[in-house]
Amino acid sequence: MTRDxxxxxxxxxxxxxxxxxxxxxxxxxxxxxxxxxxALDVEDDLLAALEPVLAQSPLRHMVTPGGFRMSVAMTNCxxxxxxxxxxxxxxxxxxxxxxxxxxxxxVAFAGLATRAAARAGYRGFAPDACLINRYDPGSKLxxxxxxxxxxLAAPIVSVSLGLPAIFLFGGxxxxxxxxxxCLVHGDVVVWGGLARLAYHGVAPxxxxxxxxxxxxxxxxxxRKAL
Ligand SMILES: O=C(O)CCC(=O)C(=O)O
Ligand SMILES: [Mn+2]
Numbered sequence: 213m214t215r216d217x218x219x220x221x222x223x224x225x226x227x228x229x230x231x232x233x234x235x236x237x238x239x240x241x242x243x244x245x246x247x248x249x250x251a252l253d254v255e256d257d258l259l260a261a262l263e264p265v266l267a268q269s270p271l272r273h274m275v276t277p278g279g280f281r282m283s284v285a286m287t288n289c290x291x292x293x294x295x296x297x298x299x300x301x302x303x304x305x306x307x308x309x310x311x312x313x314x315x316x317x318x319v320a321f322a323g324l325a326t327r328a329a330a331r332a333g334y335r336g337f338a339p340d341a342c343l344i345n346r347y348d349p350g351s352k353l354x355x356x357x358x359x360x361x362x363x364l365a366a367p368i369v370s371v372s373l374g375l376p377a378i379f380l381f382g383g384x385x386x387x388x389x390x391x392x393x394c395l396v397h398g399d400v401v402v403w404g405g406l407a408r409l410a411y412h413g414v415a416p417x418x419x420x421x422x423x424x425x426x427x428x429x430x431x432x433x434x435r436k437a438l
Contacts, residue, residue, distance in 0.1 A: 251398045324371065326338065370403075
């Protein structure tokens with residue numbers, strides 16, 4: 213148990229989740245802010261904007277530097293996109309699959325990310341990269357840190373759409389205990405400050421059916437990369 217110095221409240225770990233509304237979001241807390249259903253009022257705009265992005269830069273399974281094909285299918289929009297290949301992880305202005313720039317970040321995407329960050333205490337967040345992840349049943353994302361961005365002062369904003377998933381959120385080392393958060397369609401998670409480099413991941417997706425996205429989960433993860 214740790215005690216919050218400001219409120220005196222106890223939480224099970226130093227990385228206790230802050231559910232917006234229950235506790236005042238804090239920039240410095242070592243916790244993600246979970247904004248339940250925050251994206252629901254723009255879900256139509258998000259899904260409509262996603263279609264042309266995927267048509268221009270299709271989802272693909274990237275290969276890690278260690279030679280493993282990632283089970284999550286990925287693509288990007290924005291000024292730069294996150295890419296993995298045999299030489300490492302980086303942000304590139306060019307989609308290596310088609311040799312052209314990534315699709316521009318839709319206004320609905322950037323607006324939602326800025327509003328969610330502000331709600332979590334990070335004013336003026338202007339993402340320049342949005343990694344789009346599509347999970348099929350069985351797909352997972354191993355525990356990792358988002359650390360390829362130049363600007364670690366900016367938070368990460370992560371939007372969940374489609375099937376529910378278990379999001380694992382740990383500490384600054386791989387061995388720290390992890391929170392298990394069930395994220396459903398429309399939930400947004402924001403982490404920054406002392407939690408910016410926290411290890412996190414996604415447990416294997418369970419089979420299901422979502423009325424808007426069928427048998428998949430889509431996650432939009434917004435970063436300030438440059
Ligand atoms: O799918 C998620 O909820 C997390 C995605 C993530 O951590 C990433 O793309 O780096
Ligand atoms: Mn991540």
